[in-house]
Amino acid sequence: MLSALRNSLRRLMRIFRKKKQIQLGFYGPVNAGKTTLANRISLDWLGREVGTVSEIPHETREVQKIENIVVSTNNGELRMNIVDMPGIATQVDFKSFKAFGMSEEEAKARAREATKGVIEAIKWLDNVDAVLVVLDSTKDPYTQVNVTIIGNLEARGIPMIIVANKIDLPDAQPSAISSAFPQHVVVPISAQTGENLPALYEAIQKHLA
Amino acid sequence: MEIQLDFISSDMLAKKGSAEKISFILSRIKKNVIIVLEEALEPREETELIEASMREIDAEDFHGIEFFRMDHRAKSLREKIAEYISGRRHGMTIVGPTRLIEAIKREPEYISMLARIEIPDKEVEKRHTSAQDAEKSTRKMKKKS
Numbered sequence: 001m002l003s004a005l006r007n008s009l010r011r012l013m014r015i016f017r018k019k020k021q022i023q024l025g026f027y028g029p030v031n032a033g034k035t036t037l038a039n040r041i042s043l044d045w046l047g048r049e050v051g052t053v054s055e056i057p058h059e060t061r062e063v064q065k066i067e068n069i070v071v072s073t074n075n076g077e078l079r080m081n082i083v084d085m086p087g088i089a090t091q092v093d094f095k096s097f098k099a100f101g102m103s104e105e106e107a108k109a110r111a112r113e114a115t116k117g118v119i120e121a122i123k124w125l126d127n128v129d130a131v132l133v134v135l136d137s138t139k140d141p142y143t144q145v146n147v148t149i150i151g152n153l154e155a156r157g158i159p160m161i162i163v164a165n166k167i168d169l170p171d172a173q174p175s176a177i178s179s180a181f182p183q184h185v186v187v188p189i190s191a192q193t194g195e196n197l198p199a200l201y202e203a204i205q206k207h208l209a
Numbered sequence: 210m211e212i213q214l215d216f217i218s219s220d221m222l223a224k225k226g227s228a229e230k231i232s233f234i235l236s237r238i239k240k241n242v243i244i245v246l247e248e249a250l251e252p253r254e255e256t257e258l259i260e261a262s263m264r265e266i267d268a269e270d271f272h273g274i275e276f277f278r279m280d281h282r283a284k285s286l287r288e289k290i291a292e293y294i295s296g297r298r299h300g301m302t303i304v305g306p307t308r309l310i311e312a313i314k315r316e317p318e319y320i321s322m323l324a325r326i327e328i329p330d331k332e333v334e335k336r337h338t339s340a341q342d343a344e345k346s347t348r349k350m351k352k353k354s
Contacts, residue, residue, distance in 0.1 A: 091273025
């Protein structure tokens with residue numbers, strides 16, 4: 001009951017205290033394209049990439065912060081700090097990394113770092129103003145990890161947009177994400193090609209800034 | 210390999226605080242038990258469960274958890290008020306170690322869980338031999354008839 005009251009207060013505060021610069025967290029499951037999106041935005045507006053991307057799960061194992069991004073939209077300037085989080089997972093098995101040619105020691109070290117990354121990402125939930133939940137449009141959106149992330153943001157009163165990423169791929173079904181989470185704004189994009197990113201910036205300005 | 214399922218009543222869970230509940234769940238799961246809770250975990254409890262299981266992961270024995278929650282959405286105002294006052298979310302949560310739960314498929318109306326039963330080699334051999342024996346005796350019976 002106390003937490004419900006705290007969240008209501010948080011929502012009220014947000015209405016009266018519009019920030020000039022928002023702290024925007026990128027959350028989502030592993031390999032959804034969070035870092036690809038962070039890189040794309042950073043490259044477009046700061047001229048540099050920030051993180052490495054890989055097909056091997058848990059490539060991002062530490063929180064990466066990109067500060068002072070100023071995006072020009074049709075409705076003016078959008079100022080934000082991006083916090084690119086490690087992917088949320090409920091399991092980490094070092095053997096899955098060995099399948100990508102890693103030695104046992106390398107795989108175990110990566111698994112240890114990955115578990116720390118998940119914990120760090122969860123802790124950061126208390127420090128973001130708004131969130132982009134980045135999901136892979138080619139995968140079933142109705143997983144427990146996705147439900148848990150979105151449920152947490154709802155419970156904490158943190159505004160969010162769901163990004164249906166990878167629409168450049170032939171199997172992409174962004175409409176499945178809209179159907180799974182009809183109560184939220186869903187913006188289909190391709191972080192890889194940059195398709196529909198202007199619509200994402202407009203949505204951030206309208207719903208999160 | 211046998212699979213143990215423990216059904217935990219909401220009355221038992223109501224006596225536990227969040228931290229105690231998470232530690233109870235994890236201790237059961239680490240003993241290779243799949244547990245069914247007679248309540249829907251709160252989203253914050255779910256992240257606490259993920260966080261706690263990440264701390265427990267070790268390379269050899271424990272690789273994490275699989276879980277899913279089914280909510281009973283309060284329909285009437287009375288139900289909503291009762292849930293709000295009690296703080297208890299009606300529904301169900303199933304949690305198990307990832308080595309036992311192969312896959313979970315969620316649909317809006319139902320959830321399907323596929324459990325993995327790792328049968329020891331000796332048991333596979335025994336079953337294979339008894340299947341061959343059964344086949345042989347069936348053939349004999351057919352010949353006689």
